Amino acid sequence: MASAANLVNLERVSKSYGVRVLLDDVSLGVGQGERIGVVGRNGDGKTTLLRLVLGLEEPDTGRISRARGLLVGHLQQRDALADTHTVREAVLANRSDHEWAADPRTREVVEVLLAGVSLDRAVQGLSGGERRRCSLAALLLGHHDLLVLDEPTNHLDVEAVAWLADHLAKRPSALLVVTHDRWFLDAVCQQTWEVHDGTVDTYEGGYAAFVLAKAERQRQAAASEVRRQNLVRKELAWLRRGPPARTSKPKFRIDAANALIEDVPPPRDRLELQRFAAQRLGKDVLDVEDVDLVRGERTLLSHATWRLGPGDRVGIVGVNGAGKTSVLGLLSGELAPSAGRVRQGRTVALQHLTQHVDDLDPEARVLPTIESIRRVTRTADGEISASSMLERFGFTGDRLTARVGDLSGGERRRFQLLRLLLTEPNVLLLDEPTNDLDIETLNVLEDFLDGWPGTLVVVSHDRYFLERVTDEVRALLGDGQVSMLPRGVEQYLEHRAEALRREDEALRVQQAADTAAAADAASLPGAARPRAGSAQERAARKTIARIDRQLARIAEQQAELDTLLATHADDYERLAELSASLGDLAADRDRLESEWLEAAELLDD
Incomplete structure (x- = not known):
């Protein structure tokens, strides 16, 4: 019998697709208030497990029971928003501003997830990232006994991921989440389920606890998979360097797990790698000298100077739209600086992993393509x-001979990354490399980079990956510089919180001044009323400030599309897509400019 505290119970459940068994005789339960992370390789059954819990699929054998009256919220990887709705209709059920803003919980969700998105804008014109944020906001504004989330951190920046983790940890709802974001798993989850080989292993704690417990189980079982063991050991060596809190909660013998890594060196010898890098690269790698970088009407860099040396491993953080991708384009030579210069060393062999996977030939076969680049790799x-x-x-069996066009999104990303690594570059620029990669593949990539003696620059919202593979974090803080942060991502989040606090304080001071000025004017004998009420003026100023931000973002997107148009000049199908996107942006710009003029008239009357 299922426990009274259980919301969902799986009893001896099996599920297959064709000859492939994804779940075999699995028994699990989700209790009230439990927060569970689900990990495993892509294709091993994580999403199938979620769909069974939700009742979207039925098991082949076994039984699934749910508590009576159970309210379940589901975030899918593909949103179900209606294109004909406005954001206000899709997220806020058409509530007016004073209605949703009066509730502190609703106001926080909207201000964080929908920052810069007009509530009266049509869903049809939103970007993929904006649609994702709208779906997440709509879900979090509801009341549920159980939240089932499939990759909730997709399209969120580091700051928003930290907010979401804190928000979910405070909610009373039970949580079942599939994500490759290991920092998020550590921050939110109390249990971890690993889906593999038709079974689901359960572990107490988040990702760090999962790694330690898995190593202990492997030690006790005398596992024979030497390479897999080494990956786990290196991950443990990395975790051992982290905060003590990471290892404080697991309910197992930590001493035994620590004994497993007693003689394991750090994940990488930084000085040794730099020595090798210097031999291959020489002293000069990339020098950014007094550079201005302007995209549309936005100045991303102003008199910025930055030197990248052999063996440097740098992560770049910043809010969405800060210009991180543009900075990588500057370093790669794809974008020219508006002023100043970027010098590249003579021995540099640079590769740039972009966020796009449309540069792959869909008719090519996996293994022959890789062998054409390099049959043997060092x-x-x-x-x-x-x-x-x-x-x-992760390419085995029939996937070795599959057409690239038949690969899933995650497989295409893995293939693109491997193809790039096999060219043996000595400078790597990686733009969101963790997109669509499962945790096991991330471990393999990190293991490869541990012994790779080159210069690495990473833009990523995956905080764990960023801290794992880089030795230095720099931030785009809106001041035109690439600022070094000695304390890394934590320092960046502190800076952003302080910046937001100062903005709020400045707004309060301005509002107080407006109120005082209105009162003084009203107290003067025969004084005329203010041309527009102070509340109306403040609303107009806020509208203009919001539209200015949106117009700046559109200008940056238009500049990026213009660059892509030049790049794909011979691809007529791609040109048509890009032209359509430019048309949508132009329509959004015209609408926003009309709103801007209407707001400005209120201040000029």
């Missing part, structure tokens, strides 16, 4: 064949 463990390298990145 790694920290020695030479390895192309097929073995593909296996490390």
Whole structure:
């Protein structure tokens, strides 16, 4: 019998697709208030498990029971928003501003997730990231006994991910979440389920606890998979360097797990890698000298100077739209500076992983394509064949001979990344490399980068990956510089919180001044009324400020599309897509400019 505290119970559940068994005789339960993270390789059954819990699919055998009257909220990877609705209708059920703003919980969700998005804008014109934020906001504004989230951190920046983790940790709802964001798992989850080989193993704690417990289980079982063991050990060595709180909660023998890594060196020898990097690269790698970078009407960099040396490993953070992708384009030479210069060393062999996967030939086959680049690759463990390298990145069996066009989004990302690494670059620029990658593939990538003696620049919202593979964090803070943060992401979040606090304080001071001025004017004998009420003027100023931000973002997007138009000049299908996107942006710009003029008239009357 299911416990009275259980919301959902799976009893001896099995599920197959064709000859492939995803779940085999699995028994699990989700209790009230429990927060559970689900991990495993792409394709091993994580999403299927979620769909069974939700009742969207039925098991082949076994039984699934749910508490009576259970209210379940579901965030899918693809949103279900109606294009004909406005954001206000889709997220706020058409509530007016004074209605939703009066509730502190609703106001916080809207201000964080919908920052910069007009509530009266049509859903049809939103970008993929904006639609994702709208879906998440609509879900969090509801009241549920159980939240089931599939990759909730997609399209969120580091700041928004930190807010979401804190928000979910405070909610009374039970939580079942699939995510590759390991920092998020640590911050939110009390249990971890690992889906693999038709089974689901359960662990107490978040990701750090999961890694420690898994290593202990493998030690007790005398696991024979040497390479897998080494990956887990290196991950443990990394976790051991982290905050003590990471290892304070697991309910198992931590001493035994620590004994497993007693003689394991740090994940990488930074000085040794820099020595090798210096031999391959020489002293000069990339020098940004007194550079201005302007995109549309926005100045992203102003008199910025930055030197990247051999073996440097740098992460770049900043809010969405701060210009992180543009900075990578500047370093790669794809974008020219508006002033100043970017110098590249003579021995530099640079590769740039963008966020786009449309540069792959859909008719090409996986293994022949990789072998055409390099049949044998040198790694920290020695030479390895192309097929073995593909296996490390999750391509086995019929996937080795599959057409690239038949690969899933995650497989295409893995293939794109592997193809880039096999060219043996000595400078890597990675733009959101963790998109669509499962945790096991991330471990493989991190292991590869541990022994890679080159210069690395990473833009990522995956805080764990950023801290794991880089030694230095720099931020775009809106001051035109690439600022170094000695304390990394934590310092960046502190800076952003302080900046937002100062903005709020300045707004309160302005509002107080407006109120005082209105009172003084009203007290004068025969004084005329203010041309527009102070509340109306404040609303107009806020509208203008909001529209200015949106117009700046549109200008940046238009500049990026213009660059892509030049890049894909011979691809007529792609040109048509880009032209359509430019048309949508132009329509949004015209609408916003009309709103701006209407607000400005209120101040000029």
